[in-house]
Amino acid sequence: VTTEPVERTPKGKVSPPGPAVISWSGLKRWEHCPQHHLRVIRKEVERSQMGRVFLPGTICDLVQRRWLESAAPQPGEMAEMVGTVFADVVAEGESVIKWRGNPLQDQQEVLAYCRQTVTTLEPWLVRNVLPYDYQPEVRFRAHMKVPYLCEGERLFGIVKMIGGIDIVVRDDQGKFRLYDLKTTKNDGYIRSTLAQLIFYDLAWGVIQGDFYHAVEWGFVTPALPEPYIPITVGREDRAAMLSRIIKYCHGVWADQWQPKADDDGCNWCEARGSCEKFREVPIVDENGKQRLSFTQAAAQRAQYRQ
Numbered sequence: 001v002t003t004e005p006v007e008r009t010p011k012g013k014v015s016p017p018g019p020a021v022i023s024w025s026g027l028k029r030w031e032h033c034p035q036h037h038l039r040v041i042r043k044e045v046e047r048s049q050m051g052r053v054f055l056p057g058t059i060c061d062l063v064q065r066r067w068l069e070s071a072a073p074q075p076g077e078m079a080e081m082v083g084t085v086f087a088d089v090v091a092e093g094e095s096v097i098k099w100r101g102n103p104l105q106d107q108q109e110v111l112a113y114c115r116q117t118v119t120t121l122e123p124w125l126v127r128n129v130l131p132y133d134y135q136p137e138v139r140f141r142a143h144m145k146v147p148y149l150c151e152g153e154r155l156f157g158i159v160k161m162i163g164g165i166d167i168v169v170r171d172d173q174g175k176f177r178l179y180d181l182k183t184t185k186n187d188g189y190i191r192s193t194l195a196q197l198i199f200y201d202l203a204w205g206v207i208q209g210d211f212y213h214a215v216e217w218g219f220v221t222p223a224l225p226e227p228y229i230p231i232t233v234g235r236e237d238r239a240a241m242l243s244r245i246i247k248y249c250h251g252v253w254a255d256q257w258q259p260k261a262d263d264d265g266c267n268w269c270e271a272r273g274s275c276e277k278f279r280e281v282p283i284v285d286e287n288g289k290q291r292l293s294f295t296q297a298a299a300q301r302a303q304y305r306q
């Protein structure tokens with residue numbers, strides 16, 4: 001994402017803004033707290049402490065991908081792959097894993113959860129993916145032009161949508177289906193992220209030059225009683241997603257990175273250490289000593305709550 005100010009060409013014309021990069025998680029983060037998103041872009045956040053929370057999902061995702069990418073996926077293999085993938089993910093150490101209680105016991109619980117989940121997942125993949133042409137983990141970059149009004153001039157800026165679709169399937173009729181794997185037991189979480197597939201559909205439509213290219217969208221949910229949650233994506237859903245994306249781009253191009261007004265979740269925010277709202281305010285006292293001003297820091301926090 002560029003945060004450069006708009007520039008004028010030698011003839012006095014306003015230059016279009018640089019490209020705004022947007023992922024689904026980035027869009028949600030920016031909508032929740034623009035300051036948090038800025039700190040992530042600038043890599044000014046602490047290493048994630050949430051490794052344990054996301055561990056089962058990361059393992060199941062990777063097992064699914066490796067199994068679908070293998071030359072001839074066979075039933076029963078996915079559960080057998082869990083141990084190796086678990087070891088790989090833990091060794092990689094991308095985020096901090098804080099084991100719950102007894103580490104060995106907790107690790108066994110993660111392994112059991114993942115084996116159970118992929119054992120439910122596998123027959124679904126055998127029925128709905130293996131018989132067709134498919135591609136797991138489809139990384140995409142989709143470019144769109146977005147209108148932008150700057151100093152009275154109508155410009156077009158570029159937005160670059162990025163992300164990865166867990167599985168894309170082309171069925172017997174040549175129609176495409178987009179699937180996302182969710183290994184949570186919390187169906188409320190799935191309901192809160194339904195628009196993720198609308199984001200993917202929009203990007204897929206841009207890449208293919210056809211917004212009717214995909215005909216089925218769904219969350220594969222092997223840890224829930226119902227292992228598949230289909231959603232529908234229509235014209236209005238795409239329009240609503242497009243307006244969220246345009247709002248994001250305008251915010252980025254206008255350098256709007258304000259911290260959110262309330263403090264909910266700020267205590268465990270990965271960006272708190274670099275957040276403007278919680279920045280320490282150094283002062284020099286009457287003896288010439290460097291100190292921190294607690295009152296000025298409080299005034300700074302209050303400013304963002306107005």
Ligand code: SF4
Pocket residue numbers: 033035036037039259260263265266267269270271272275276277278
């Ligand atoms: S600490 Fe709170 S206000 Fe600051 S970046 Fe994080 S969520 Fe936003």
